[in-house]
Amino acid sequence: MSSLFHPDVAAMRAKIARLAGMLYERRLLDAAGGNLSARVGDVICMTSRYSGSKYQWNIRPDQVLVVDNTGKILEGEGGISREAKVHLKLLNEFPDGGSVIHAHAPNVLVFAALNQPIPAVLEQTQKFGPIQCVPFAPAHSQDLAENVAAAIRGQEERIKKQAAAVIMPWHGLFLIGKDLDAAYDAVERIDGQARIVIMANLMKLAGMNTLSDEQAMYQAALAAYEGVKH
Ligand SMILES: [Zn+2]
Numbered sequence: 001m002s003s004l005f006h007p008d009v010a011a012m013r014a015k016i017a018r019l020a021g022m023l024y025e026r027r028l029l030d031a032a033g034g035n036l037s038a039r040v041g042d043v044i045c046m047t048s049r050y051s052g053s054k055y056q057w058n059i060r061p062d063q064v065l066v067v068d069n070t071g072k073i074l075e076g077e078g079g080i081s082r083e084a085k086v087h088l089k090l091l092n093e094f095p096d097g098g099s100v101i102h103a104h105a106p107n108v109l110v111f112a113a114l115n116q117p118i119p120a121v122l123e124q125t126q127k128f129g130p131i132q133c134v135p136f137a138p139a140h141s142q143d144l145a146e147n148v149a150a151a152i153r154g155q156e157e158r159i160k161k162q163a164a165a166v167i168m169p170w171h172g173l174f175l176i177g178k179d180l181d182a183a184y185d186a187v188e189r190i191d192g193q194a195r196i197v198i199m200a201n202l203m204k205l206a207g208m209n210t211l212s213d214e215q216a217m218y219q220a221a222l223a224a225y226e227g228v229k230h
Pocket residue numbers: 033034083102104139171172
């Protein structure tokens with residue numbers, strides 16, 4: 001396949017195709033939806049519509065679209081994703097963010113179905129803070145893009161560090177990372193964290209310590225460590 005674009009664009013399309021397949025294999029994406037995008041210079045590489053439902057995320061690099069910042073397709077096979085509005089809104093508004101992922105990650109979906117935030121409970125997820133739910137707007141709407149962007153505003157430092165994420169109630173996860181590696185890593189960490197919170201609440205039923213007991217102990221241990229160090 002020939003490309004009119006810089007070789008970095010071809011490399012990014014190949015990487016998006018590979019990571020999308022990995023996310024599906026790892027059950028972080030499902031056949032029903034999800035999408036990945038990343039900025040390269042002044043173009044955006046983005047998975048196309050039906051990548052899950054018709055291709056089960058087994059996509060070729062030329063099925064990853066190259067679009068401009070308005071979503072106009074410049075190259076690639078397939079139609080624009082129905083959630084492209086959110087990707088474009090985030091990539092246009094937050095210059096430190098280089099990549100956006102939307103996923104129906106199964107453990108996050110429990111919190112989405114309950115319209116509840118996911119607390120940060122491990123060292124590796126403190127940097128994201130609690131993952132908050134945005135006000136409801138239907139899938140594929142411009143209002144959804146506005147609500148997601150509004151909830152990311154104020155989290156720019158998290159994007160610089162790794163990623164900022166939100167839950168769309170009754171739908172799924174949206175996050176923007178400083179680059180594609182950071183965004184991929186954040187999807188894994190946040191779904192893993194959601195699983196821990198679910199499992200820990202089941203453990204509470206079995207008489208184990210609660211998450212709030214353990215979070216207080218974590219904060220105390222951290223403060224004691226800092227006290228010894230200084
Ligand atoms: Zn979706």
